[in-house]
Amino acid sequence: MAGSHRKSSRGGALVQETADADLGRDRDAVIGASIFFLAFYLYLWLYVDLRLIYHGGGIIANFPVFFRGWAFFESFTSYPGGLVEYAGAFLAQLFYYSWAGALIVTLLAWSIGLCIGYFFRVARAPGLRGLRFIPAILLLVIYSRYTYRFTSILALLAALSCVCLYLKVTAGRKLSCIIVFGVLSAILYYIAGGGYLLFAAICAIYEILMRRRWPMGILYLLSGAAVPYVEGVLIFGVSIINAYSELLPFSWKIVDRVTHEETFDVVYVLYLLVPLAALGLGLRRRFLTTGAGPAEHRGSRAKRRSKAKHPKLLTRIRLLYTGKPKFRWIVQSLVLLAVAGGAVFASYSGKRKIEFEVVYYGSAKMWGRLLRSARGHPGNHRVTNAVNRALYHTGRLGYDMFSYPQHPEGFLLTAERFKVASWDRFEMRIELGLVSMAENDLAECMGMFGKRPAILKGLAWVNMVKGSIGSARIYLGALGKTLFDAGWANEYLDRLESDPSLSTDKEIQRLRSLCVAKDHSTVFSDNEQAMLALLEKNSTNRMAFEYMMSWYLLTKQLEKFVGNVKKLNDLGYSEVPGLYDEAFFIYAYSTGKSVELEGDWGSPKAGPRIEDFTRIFKNYGRNKDAAFAELAKKYGDSYLFYNLYEFSGVKN
Numbered sequence: 001m002a003g004s005h006r007k008s009s010r011g012g013a014l015v016q017e018t019a020d021a022d023l024g025r026d027r028d029a030v031i032g033a034s035i036f037f038l039a040f041y042l043y044l045w046l047y048v049d050l051r052l053i054y055h056g057g058g059i060i061a062n063f064p065v066f067f068r069g070w071a072f073f074e075s076f077t078s079y080p081g082g083l084v085e086y087a088g089a090f091l092a093q094l095f096y097y098s099w100a101g102a103l104i105v106t107l108l109a110w111s112i113g114l115c116i117g118y119f120f121r122v123a124r125a126p127g128l129r130g131l132r133f134i135p136a137i138l139l140l141v142i143y144s145r146y147t148y149r150f151t152s153i154l155a156l157l158a159a160l161s162c163v164c165l166y167l168k169v170t171a172g173r174k175l176s177c178i179i180v181f182g183v184l185s186a187i188l189y190y191i192a193g194g195g196y197l198l199f200a201a202i203c204a205i206y207e208i209l210m211r212r213r214w215p216m217g218i219l220y221l222l223s224g225a226a227v228p229y230v231e232g233v234l235i236f237g238v239s240i241i242n243a244y245s246e247l248l249p250f251s252w253k254i255v256d257r258v259t260h261e262e263t264f265d266v267v268y269v270l271y272l273l274v275p276l277a278a279l280g281l282g283l284r285r286r287f288l289t290t291g292a293g294p295a296e297h298r299g300s301r302a303k304r305r306s307k308a309k310h311p312k313l314l315t316r317i318r319l320l321y322t323g324k325p326k327f328r329w330i331v332q333s334l335v336l337l338a339v340a341g342g343a344v345f346a347s348y349s350g351k352r353k354i355e356f357e358v359v360y361y362g363s364a365k366m367w368g369r370l371l372r373s374a375r376g377h378p379g380n381h382r383v384t385n386a387v388n389r390a391l392y393h394t395g396r397l398g399y400d401m402f403s404y405p406q407h408p409e410g411f412l413l414t415a416e417r418f419k420v421a422s423w424d425r426f427e428m429r430i431e432l433g434l435v436s437m438a439e440n441d442l443a444e445c446m447g448m449f450g451k452r453p454a455i456l457k458g459l460a461w462v463n464m465v466k467g468s469i470g471s472a473r474i475y476l477g478a479l480g481k482t483l484f485d486a487g488w489a490n491e492y493l494d495r496l497e498s499d500p501s502l503s504t505d506k507e508i509q510r511l512r513s514l515c516v517a518k519d520h521s522t523v524f525s526d527n528e529q530a531m532l533a534l535l536e537k538n539s540t541n542r543m544a545f546e547y548m549m550s551w552y553l554l555t556k557q558l559e560k561f562v563g564n565v566k567k568l569n570d571l572g573y574s575e576v577p578g579l580y581d582e583a584f585f586i587y588a589y590s591t592g593k594s595v596e597l598e599g600d601w602g603s604p605k606a607g608p609r610i611e612d613f614t615r616i617f618k619n620y621g622r623n624k625d626a627a628f629a630e631l632a633k634k635y636g637d638s639y640l641f642y643n644l645y646e647f648s649g650v651k652n
Helices: 002-048 051-055 070-074 082-096 098-122 126-144 150-169 174-210 214-235 240-245 260-289 295-309 312-323 325-347 350-363 367-374 381-393 397-403 408-413 422-432 435-449 453-466 469-479 486-498 506-514 527-537 542-554 558-563 578-591 607-619 624-635 639-645
Strands: none
Touching (some): 051 350, 098 126, 098 150, 422 435, 422 453, 435 453, 542 558
């Protein structure tokens, strides 16, 4: 009796010890996952900054629009996949706040991971549960590239959720499994469209390779082909292409024409992860169970081979890894973070982020932030255009223009190759007074990007400036149904009720005083003619004046530049901008003519810079190539340097 009691005590202690170990492993897994997803969230919120994706930067063409009201919702109920598409459009609007967008994406990644973990737990493959972190890493890659794939991934989550539900409730007889599969198929296809194909494929693989029920698996595969045709084509009347591809990564409706090639592989890996892992697991089990010899004999032979082949050090490390749960948890966590960090490092595009930032900050009129961001970019047409606009609004265009890369071809974005740069031009053209040209740009933007709030707001604004109040009301009415710009739209609708001509709106009246008639004429593809026409309409248009003078500097038309210098006094300048002083010196040196300025401007502040630049150039025997390094280091932000070398923005 005493011996039995001791055995019972030892058995109970062993069970308790095993339970405690399992509890400890579960606790460590929860802690590790929490740390990973916290880092995931903070990275998206603070570093990627998902509000940049909401704004789109004139790059993301597939970001959805969303309007409040039954009519908008009803339009999504008439075809399979519409409900997920509607939910995706709504949730995507939360990207407006970076913290909220990051939370939504984190919850999405976490939910997909839970589904994958549950699938492999039911499939009795705990070693594959680590795959639940792979979707989160792939999402990091997608958002580090500043692309939008949210709706397809939401359809993926719907499919995986139904897989888990199917596994949860189909432990019984075959008939009940078929009934549950049929009900879920009808519901899921209506909700998630082509995402249903993933559900059917995973269920078929599970039944064929893991439950060994071939007839059911084949039935599910046939259902995957039949349900979209019957429910999509015959019942809802959609095209056969849409019936099978709705919401899938290759659907023509959601593929971003600009960024599709960059994320093609990533999205497909995300969709194929579970089916391929399940297929590999099933085939492996199928192969092992047909092998010769009992499992325990194979295991013992493997152990003997391991002991024979592995050095003692590796054996000790393996024993430490398998025998110490804390050590194993630390190693797994470090490997996971290393893989995630490597994926982010390989995919992150700093230049692309800067492009999004400068356009976003320009729209928000955050000029200081814009200029700080642009410092890290080597320059292209959209960045340079945004920089020049910010420099004007901060009063630094005549001082710091050549601190950034400049090129005449990208100035005002009127060159032939910038036909599709509408998003980058319309706000600048409104501010200059070229409102009809801005309206054309906005119409092109709507054709490319849809009824985005920024586009609707711009169209409402230009129509109010032009006095087209009827059209303005239409755009304001649409904007009033958005989530974040409704207040601005409703305020102007109220103003139009009491003051239809907006005669008391100072900004509207100011812009009306700048506008020229028929600014869409072909003559305005010429930068100089456009600025001259604006100044002829309103000689106090300071922005038009500074842009014209900048154009003369860029194209080295110093005779015309000097000919317009008298306007400095008329426009109320308190001093001559530094770049203008440098241009006066170059003009006087090259022509032998002095520049006469009206008013008491005092001595040129650029004098010492000009003298030192000239001294350095002479020290190298006026050899441009020899003097380049020193001049670039000290004066790469000057007009003196640009005039000599014809490029800028190189000062260290």
